[in-house]
Amino acid sequence: MWSGRTVRGETEYSMPGLSVPALGRARRIAGALVAAMLIAGGPASAADPAPGPLTIAEQGSFFVGGRDVQSDTLSTLPAYAPSGTISVDQIYVRYQIPVSAGRPPLVLIHGCCLTGKTWETTPDGRMGWDEFFVRHGFPTYVIDQAWRGRSAASPAQINAVKAGRADPNSLPAVFSAGREPAWAIFRFGPEYPKVFPDMQFPLEAQGEFWKQMVPDWSASLPVPNPTVPALSDLAKRLKGAVLISHSQSGIYPFQTAALDRSGIRAIVAIEPAACPDPAKDDLSPYKDLPILVLFGDYVDASPRWAPRLKQCRGFVAAANAAGGRAELILLPEIGIHGNSHMLMQDKNSLDIADWLSGWIDKRAPGKS
Amino acid sequence: MWSGRTVRGETEYSMPGLSVPALGRARRIAGALVAAMLIAGGPASAADPAPGPLTIAEQGSFFVGGRDVQSDTLSTLPAYAPSGTISVDQIYVRYQIPVSAGRPPLVLIHGCCLTGKTWETTPDGRMGWDEFFVRHGFPTYVIDQAWRGRSAASPAQINAVKAGRADPNSLPAVFSAGREPAWAIFRFGPEYPKVFPDMQFPLEAQGEFWKQMVPDWSASLPVPNPTVPALSDLAKRLKGAVLISHSQSGIYPFQTAALDRSGIRAIVAIEPAACPDPAKDDLSPYKDLPILVLFGDYVDASPRWAPRLKQCRGFVAAANAAGGRAELILLPEIGIHGNSHMLMQDKNSLDIADWLSGWIDKRAPGKS
Numbered sequence: 001m002w003s004g005r006t007v008r009g010e011t012e013y014s015m016p017g018l019s020v021p022a023l024g025r026a027r028r029i030a031g032a033l034v035a036a037m038l039i040a041g042g043p044a045s046a047a048d049p050a051p052g053p054l055t056i057a058e059q060g061s062f063f064v065g066g067r068d069v070q071s072d073t074l075s076t077l078p079a080y081a082p083s084g085t086i087s088v089d090q091i092y093v094r095y096q097i098p099v100s101a102g103r104p105p106l107v108l109i110h111g112c113c114l115t116g117k118t119w120e121t122t123p124d125g126r127m128g129w130d131e132f133f134v135r136h137g138f139p140t141y142v143i144d145q146a147w148r149g150r151s152a153a154s155p156a157q158i159n160a161v162k163a164g165r166a167d168p169n170s171l172p173a174v175f176s177a178g179r180e181p182a183w184a185i186f187r188f189g190p191e192y193p194k195v196f197p198d199m200q201f202p203l204e205a206q207g208e209f210w211k212q213m214v215p216d217w218s219a220s221l222p223v224p225n226p227t228v229p230a231l232s233d234l235a236k237r238l239k240g241a242v243l244i245s246h247s248q249s250g251i252y253p254f255q256t257a258a259l260d261r262s263g264i265r266a267i268v269a270i271e272p273a274a275c276p277d278p279a280k281d282d283l284s285p286y287k288d289l290p291i292l293v294l295f296g297d298y299v300d301a302s303p304r305w306a307p308r309l310k311q312c313r314g315f316v317a318a319a320n321a322a323g324g325r326a327e328l329i330l331l332p333e334i335g336i337h338g339n340s341h342m343l344m345q346d347k348n349s350l351d352i353a354d355w356l357s358g359w360i361d362k363r364a365p366g367k368s
Numbered sequence: 369m370w371s372g373r374t375v376r377g378e379t380e381y382s383m384p385g386l387s388v389p390a391l392g393r394a395r396r397i398a399g400a401l402v403a404a405m406l407i408a409g410g411p412a413s414a415a416d417p418a419p420g421p422l423t424i425a426e427q428g429s430f431f432v433g434g435r436d437v438q439s440d441t442l443s444t445l446p447a448y449a450p451s452g453t454i455s456v457d458q459i460y461v462r463y464q465i466p467v468s469a470g471r472p473p474l475v476l477i478h479g480c481c482l483t484g485k486t487w488e489t490t491p492d493g494r495m496g497w498d499e500f501f502v503r504h505g506f507p508t509y510v511i512d513q514a515w516r517g518r519s520a521a522s523p524a525q526i527n528a529v530k531a532g533r534a535d536p537n538s539l540p541a542v543f544s545a546g547r548e549p550a551w552a553i554f555r556f557g558p559e560y561p562k563v564f565p566d567m568q569f570p571l572e573a574q575g576e577f578w579k580q581m582v583p584d585w586s587a588s589l590p591v592p593n594p595t596v597p598a599l600s601d602l603a604k605r606l607k608g609a610v611l612i613s614h615s616q617s618g619i620y621p622f623q624t625a626a627l628d629r630s631g632i633r634a635i636v637a638i639e640p641a642a643c644p645d646p647a648k649d650d651l652s653p654y655k656d657l658p659i660l661v662l663f664g665d666y667v668d669a670s671p672r673w674a675p676r677l678k679q680c681r682g683f684v685a686a687a688n689a690a691g692g693r694a695e696l697i698l699l700p701e702i703g704i705h706g707n708s709h710m711l712m713q714d715k716n717s718l719d720i721a722d723w724l725s726g727w728i729d730k731r732a733p734g735k736s
Binding site for chain 1 (some may be wrong): 401421422423424425427428429430431434439442443444445448449451452453454455458460462467483484485488489493495496499512518519520521523526527529530532536537539541542543544545546547548549550575576578579580581582583587610641666
């Protein structure tokens with residue numbers, strides 16, 4: 001397995017992405033100088049607290065996918081008509097394109113019970129991955145999964161039950177994650193409110209994190225989730241995107257590639273809830289496709305995550321035996337310690353983003 | 369009543385905000401030159417199709433407000449625990465601060481069945497008000513109302529009914545607006561699918577607009593909506609914000625001012641569903657506060673909106689009799705025609721934003 005410890009930048013261009021702490025201050029400064037030359041308006045040090053103004057070529061938002069649904073239980077209120085057509089299954093996409101976009105487009109796909117907010121300003125107010133990647137030359141696309149956040153759900157079945165036209169059992173399986181049970185899932189500690197030693201998640205700002213959590217309809221949606229065909233449309237539009245998933249959405253990029261490989265340059269699955277199953281799934285969609293499965297710290301101490309890590313190890317081995325280019329990395333293996341399941345919000349989040357930039361430069365170089 | 373037709377910029381600085389079509393090309397060019405000098409990275413022409421790179425000093429997102437709720441019906445799924453604590457009532461806020469922020473912070477508050485997407489890229493792919501105002505020197509804050517979009521709702525009552533622990537009647541009054549009944553509410557025409565003559569809404573891209581619509585929980589929330597105290601907190605944090613509402617949220621800035629005037633520099637109510645009621649509401653919170661109530665076109669042809677316009681006219685007159693500085697403007701009165709209820713997305717949306725910038729310069733000048 002490839003390890004960040006032994007990597008050396010093959011070109012000057014790939015160096016900024018490799019300035020993890022383990023690589024030392026000298027390399028970080030060299031990388032900073034290269035990046036300062038290459039990327040207009042962006043800082044080069046991963047965790048620069050005052051990065052200065054950001055110049056972007058273009059920003060905006062749009063929807064991908066979607067399906068019209070006609071219903072006569074859209075409302076139970078006298079002021080709003082019950083019958084009409086709505087659109088569901090589309091995904092909301094917000095993007096920023098840097099002036100010097102020398103790197104490929106990234107699609108950031110959040111996990112369970114969360115929205116695209118996952119990748120924005122951290123709970124303790126530091127720069128999110130969304131801005132970091134733009135500052136480092138990646139066109140960056142942040143989505144809300146279908147039926148989540150700014151991507152519409154339908155209240156039709158709720159109103160059918162409220163109006164007495166359907167059984168309560170038919171209500172959607174929409175749930176929220178309480179912070180006490182979620183604590184161990186996010187691996188802040190073994191159980192609420194215990195904390196793993198040297199934890200990098202900014203627990204002093206946990207209140208702001210809990211506010212990010214929203215109701216999750218995914219258990220009431222078909223498999224694959226409607227987000228998957230929408231991601232496929234988006235990747236084709238971007239002509240070569242790196243799909244970066246997290247947790248619940250871990251399987252989505254793999255399902256997207258199984259649907260259609262075109263437009264997908266690489267897959268980065270951050271702490272996926274599941275990898276494809278070599279015993280059931282066709283592995284040919286992953287032949288020659290750069291794939292990174294990335295986990296944080298304390299995984300072996302987690303009854304929830306240790307089996308998922310093991311399952312993904314099995315997938316990576318099987319995919320490579322079938323001609324794949326898959327890697328599985330635990331951050332402690334490359335000298336980065338203390339990371340929770342929410343590693344894109346941990347105190348060293350930008351060091352990880354910086355390391356990930358280097359992985360993309362090496363495994364999926366170029367722009368779209 | 370003050371009319372844009374007779375306005376002249378009192379300082380050079382206020383000129384860019386006044387380049388509405390009625391003011392002519394010469395003024396637009398003069399305004400462009402001034403703005404180019406004053407605002408780094410931003411275009412000055414309202415509807416420039418290729419505005420060039422945008423330089424911002426800072427961007428990010430955060431939450432304001434919020435309340436912890438303990439529940440034992442957060443989930444009916446075996447994989448997720450039913451009991452725990454979640455946070456609701458907070459509002460999601462996304463902001464961008466221009467490098468030369470010589471104008472006051474704006475808070476953009478969307479209306480019924482929509483989210484902050486309202487103010488972003490228009491359905492036909494043009495620049496949204498969110499970016500226009502940043503390019504013109506306003507720190508700009510876009511929110512999702514409480515229980516909408518990226519601001520969490522609670523599924524607890526849905527799951528209580530699904531689990532047989534509560535009556536179907538107790539389900540929340542959450543609704544979606546079907547496009548056919550919404551057509552006349554948005555004043556695209558008198559009824560679906562008829563279109564008012566010279567309509568400025570980009571109906572060729574209406575599919576993208578319908579995808580913006582999400583379920584609306586407001587009828588199941590207390591009055592005032594939890595968005596209101598959160599707006600108050602936000603305004604105080606911004607030390608002098610202009611609160612810009614739309615439609616359903618029209619009453620929120622007035623309720624916010626009634627709660628606490630500090631932090632509120634001005635109110636702009638775009639096509640409000642309601643203005644304060646002089647027969648019931650205390651008007652003293654509005655004394656000396658710059659207030660603009662702004663309506664588009666075809667209002668008299670709308671049985672839904674004509675009475676609301678009349679009600680707001682009554683409020684403006686009463687507020688001014690009580691020492692207020694309120695104005696009500698119909699866009700046709702200042703030479704801007706063809707606007708729907710979604711005037712921030714109409715084809716002339718940036719001309720209206722430009723005119724609004726001028727109103728703010730005149731009535732609520734300075735920065736925070």
